[in-house]
Amino acid sequence: MGMFDGKQGVVFGIANKYSIAWAITKRLLDEGARIVAGVLSEREGRKLEALLEPGRQLSARCCDLTSDAQIAEFFAAAGAELGGTLHFLVHSVAFARGEDLQGDFVNTSRDGYLLAQNISAYTLLGVARAAAPLMTAGGSIITLTYIGGERVVPNYNVMGVAKAALEANVRYLAWNLGPRNIRVNAISAGPVKTLSARGVKGFDTMHKQISERAPLGRSASPEELASTAAFLLSDASSAITGEVLHVDGGYHIMGV
Numbered sequence: 001m002g003m004f005d006g007k008q009g010v011v012f013g014i015a016n017k018y019s020i021a022w023a024i025t026k027r028l029l030d031e032g033a034r035i036v037a038g039v040l041s042e043r044e045g046r047k048l049e050a051l052l053e054p055g056r057q058l059s060a061r062c063c064d065l066t067s068d069a070q071i072a073e074f075f076a077a078a079g080a081e082l083g084g085t086l087h088f089l090v091h092s093v094a095f096a097r098g099e100d101l102q103g104d105f106v107n108t109s110r111d112g113y114l115l116a117q118n119i120s121a122y123t124l125l126g127v128a129r130a131a132a133p134l135m136t137a138g139g140s141i142i143t144l145t146y147i148g149g150e151r152v153v154p155n156y157n158v159m160g161v162a163k164a165a166l167e168a169n170v171r172y173l174a175w176n177l178g179p180r181n182i183r184v185n186a187i188s189a190g191p192v193k194t195l196s197a198r199g200v201k202g203f204d205t206m207h208k209q210i211s212e213r214a215p216l217g218r219s220a221s222p223e224e225l226a227s228t229a230a231f232l233l234s235d236a237s238s239a240i241t242g243e244v245l246h247v248d249g250g251y252h253i254m255g256v
């Protein structure tokens with residue numbers, strides 16, 4: 001008996017096997033969920049399906065989240081595939097230009113700023129709007145954020161501002177969708193060595209410093225993030241909404 005037997009949902013943000021969204025997806029599948037993953041390209045979809053043992057309840061479909069038309073098309077197809085009902089949605093999507101994740105924040109261009117906001121913050125609204133009508137028996141939506149959205153983390157720069165907007169989106173969506181029994185929460189993850197994080201200058205040094213300062217002496221593993229995701233997506237968290245839950249080895253409580 002799995003915790004997610006008979007539950008079905010959608011996941012955005014699996015880029016490769018190191019993605020946080022992938023760890024979450026594996027856990028939900030293990031627990032019996034049926035999942036449609038939104039991916040950026042056919043190639044990624046095939047790679048994803050190849051990562052799975054046969055018989056797992058996952059399919060992949062292309063969806064460019066910067067296009068409202070593609071979001072609508074994706075949810076029409078996913079809804080049909082899942083028999084018209086969604087129970088959960090995972091949003092684990094962010095992007096900013098490399099040049100905007102280092103150096104002088106004051107020099108962030110309008111373009112780079114809007115790009116980070118569009119993909120990292122607005123897309124939560126876009127997918128929530130399309131998913132809500134399918135969540136006829138209530139639902140749970142989660143997104144992934146980072147402490148750089150609350151406090152200054154040098155070089156996180158434009159992503160910090162986008163995560164601040166994302167966290168505000170979580171609160172306003174929780175208020176707006178609460179009457180339909182749809183919950184909206186964020187997991188604020190400690191640093192994880194995903195491929196996009198590895199591409200960031202100075203990430204390894206920062207990862208080491210943060211791990212040393214955290215009460216538990218380490219950040220969170222993808223599997224630990226997946227456990228929290230399963231909790232927030234399940235009825236075990238039925239009265240929690242609008243929350244930003246830190247899963248970071250306790251790092252966020254420290255003053256120095």
Ligand code: 1JT
Pocket residue numbers: 094095096097101146153154155156157159191196197200203206
């Ligand atoms: C993106 C990237 C979003 C890296 C991210 C992210 N959220 C957390 N990280 C890791 C990180 C990155 C920086 C950092 C601390 C942690 C890269 C691709 C775009 C989206 O600065 C100290 C820059």
